[in-house]
Amino acid sequence: GQQLNQSPQSMFIQEGEDVSMNCTSSSIFNTWLWYKQDPGEGPVLLIALYKAGELTSNGRLTAQFGITRKDSFLNISASIPSDVGIYFCAGLADYGGSQGNLIFGKGTKLSVKP
């Protein structure tokens, strides 16, 4: 089946640093979504991308839909302590007009540097 490879698996941040993470797939997707999950909560949608090459921002977050349609990137600028959590990418393939199912990456866990 389709799989998404999300990297890095985990990373430590210091306040003020920029953070980057990405997802890659061997399959083409028509939609990329980025979610953040805080401990004990459900994932919350951060950014949705619908076109190859699209670059979309949400505050300090910027995400891009790769031109090959097989990857996506999320950047967080000037990180703050509340950015810690798990970030998931999710991709949706085109099933000829029907609602396909999202495929999720395994997540990138952001923690604060000790």
Added chain:
Amino acid sequence: NAGVTQTPKFQVLKTGQSMTLQCAQDMNHEYMSWYRQDPGMGLRLIHYSVGAGITDQGEVPNGYNVSRSTTEDFPLRLLSAAPSQTSVYFCASSYGFAGPYEQYFGPGTRLTVT
């Protein structure tokens, strides 16, 4: 709008017991789905529904049943609980065929099977 609600928030079952996890949404979404989240495994799709009266299996359907009698509700039934079903369960919904395809998640149900 309450969004997606799930009950209960926590549940402990003994092996062999059955129970129903409740999910409801008030956004008039056609598409609803159930995921389980296990450490290091990301989110895996159990069952989904593209509208009232229509359900289908996801990646890990064994041991679970669903039905969709109304647009708002999508309960997940565990037929005979097993320790392997210890997990966090999330319900999600989205608009469906016509898009947009962003899924919105409930707060989760933490299930322990002893």
